[in-house]
Structures are given as C-alpha cells and as structure tokens.
Amino acid sequence: xxxxxxxxxxxxxxxxxxxxxxxxxxxxxxxxxxxxxxxxxxxxxxxxxxxxxxxxxxxxxxxxxxxxxxxxxxxxxxxxxxxxxxxxxxxxxxxxxxxxxxxxxxxxxxxxxxxxxxxxxxxxxxxxxxxxxxxxxxxxxxxxxxxxxxxxxxxxxxxxxxxxxxxxxxxxxxxxxxxxxxxxxxxxxxxxxxxxxxxxxxxxxxxxxxxxxxxxxxxxxxxxxxxxxxxxxxxxxxxxxxxxxxxxxxxxxxxxxxxxxxxxxxxxxxxxxxxxxxxxxxxxxxxxxxxxxxxxxxxxxxxxxxxxxxxxxxxxxxxxxx
Numbered sequence: 001x002x003x004x005x006x007x008x009x010x011x012x013x014x015x016x017x018x019x020x021x022x023x024x025x026x027x028x029x030x031x032x033x034x035x036x037x038x039x040x041x042x043x044x045x046x047x048x049x050x051x052x053x054x055x056x057x058x059x060x061x062x063x064x065x066x067x068x069x070x071x072x073x074x075x076x077x078x079x080x081x082x083x084x085x086x087x088x089x090x091x092x093x094x095x096x097x098x099x100x101x102x103x104x105x106x107x108x109x110x111x112x113x114x115x116x117x118x119x120x121x122x123x124x125x126x127x128x129x130x131x132x133x134x135x136x137x138x139x140x141x142x143x144x145x146x147x148x149x150x151x152x153x154x155x156x157x158x159x160x161x162x163x164x165x166x167x168x169x170x171x172x173x174x175x176x177x178x179x180x181x182x183x184x185x186x187x188x189x190x191x192x193x194x195x196x197x198x199x200x201x202x203x204x205x206x207x208x209x210x211x212x213x214x215x216x217x218x219x220x221x222x223x224x225x226x227x228x229x230x231x232x233x234x235x236x237x238x239x240x241x242x243x244x245x246x247x248x249x250x251x252x253x254x255x256x257x258x259x260x261x262x263x264x265x266x267x268x269x270x271x272x273x274x275x276x277x278x279x280x281x282x283x284x285x286x287x288x289x290x291x292x293x294x295x296x297x298x299x300x301x302x303x304x305x306x307x308x309x310x311x312x313x314x315x316x317x318x319x320x321x322x
Contacts, residue, residue, distance in 0.1 A: 037295045052106045053278055059099040060274045065092050067267045070127035093124055119269040130259040137252035144245040147237060148186050154234040155179045161226055171215050178212040195250040202243040
C-alpha cells in the first residue's frame, strides 16, 4: 500500500506562513493591475479628451467673436471705420482655423471637424458678402444724396428763372409748377421704405420732364435759351438715374438682410456641431471616469477578498494544527 504523505508541525507552520504571505502578494498584484488600468484611463482623459473639450469651447467662443465682428463691420458707417474691424476679423479667422487644426491633430472625428470647418467657411464668406452689400448700399445712398442735391439746385434755378420772367403768363407759371412737382417726386424717392413705388415715381418724373420740356420749347428764343442751359444740366444729372440708384440700394439692403439671416443659421450650425462634439467628449470622459472607479473598486474588493481569505485560511490551519 502507498504510504500517506505526512507533514510535520514544522512543515505545516511553513506552509501556513507561506500561504498567508502569498495572499497579500496576490492582493497587491491584483490591486496594482486595477490601479494601472485606472491610471491609463486617467492619462488618456487628461491627454486627449480634456484638451479637445477646451479647444472646442474656445472654437465656439471664436465663432461668436467672428459673428460679432461681422455685425460691427455691417454697422460701420465708413470705409475708415471698417478697416480696423476687417483686420481684427482676419486675425480672429486665423485663430479659428488654428483651433480647427488643433482639433484635427487631437484625433477628433474627421466628419465633425469637416462640418465645423465648412460652416465656418460659409460664415466667413457670408460676412464678406454682407460687407460688400452694405458697402454697395452705402455707396448708392451717397450717390443718390449727391444726385438729388444737384437736382434740387437745378430745379430751384428753373423756378427762380421762371419767376424772373413771370409776368402773368401761363407758360412760365406752368414751368415753375412743374419744377416744384419734380422736386416733390425727388423727395418722395428719397423717403421710400422699399422699392415697390420706384417705377411709378420714375414714370411721373419722365412725364413731368416732358411737360417741362414742351413748355420751354414754346418760349421765345431768348427765354428758351435760359431754361435750356439749366434743363440740359438737369438731364445730365439724371443720366445717373437716381431711381435706379435707389433700387440698387434696396436690393443691397435686401441681400444684406438675407445674408444676415443666413449668417445666423451658420452660427447656429457651428454651435450645434461644437455642442455635439463637446457632449460626445464629455460622455467619453464620464465613461473613462466610470472605468477608473470600477478599477479602483475592483482593486479594493480583491484586497478585501484575499484578506478575508487569509484570515479564514489562518483560522482553518490553526484548527488543523490543534
């Protein structure tokens, strides 16, 4: 028969001390693995996620600054006032592009970065179009004001010339009356709030000028010559067509409003894309935090389990030795 293996008291003591010593080593090993996993996740969050969230929030603020500068460019009353704003806008645009490049370098999803970049480019392009439309409207407004000032001055000369030659004659009275009517048409043109009545005013103006011209042609040669000089100057001023200048101004204002509405949409798109990215990054940070917590809890549970196991084993071994 096979002999049973017999372990003496000394062997049992060595075995007990060995197992009890081994259990803390195993607990430490498990805890170390768990904590190492936790540290890796913490390092990933600190190195990748948090900087990307910070860059995204900076980009969001940068987009708001670009929109604000664009509005200031639109509100600028002169080219001199717009120049420093344009320079600041270009600097802010360059900073926005740098932030986008930082997102790309940080490993952000290419689609998210591409969407943000596209919306930003559309925003910048629209702001440039708004500035051009605003500049064109301001230019048309200035030219219209200058043209109407010249028209008013020439109509005043026609009226004063008619009064000088007026001796109860109906033809000179009619010339003065037509000059006043034409002046009223010019004032109505400047006071228009939209372009709906421009064609009507232009038609009225052409009829009045035709009547004015017919009455002047009925004068004698000397009187006619006085009026023709002024009338020719008036026709030359009207070649710039103040009615079309006003129409262009309204078109530019309408385009500007449409572009401003589009800019608002583009800004909303940028906010939405950045919010989605930030929310996703924060979700991943929360996920990593949960993993860290789980790893810590695993390490603590493992150490506690092995410690309890060591106590139970020690108690069992003590009972066995007795």
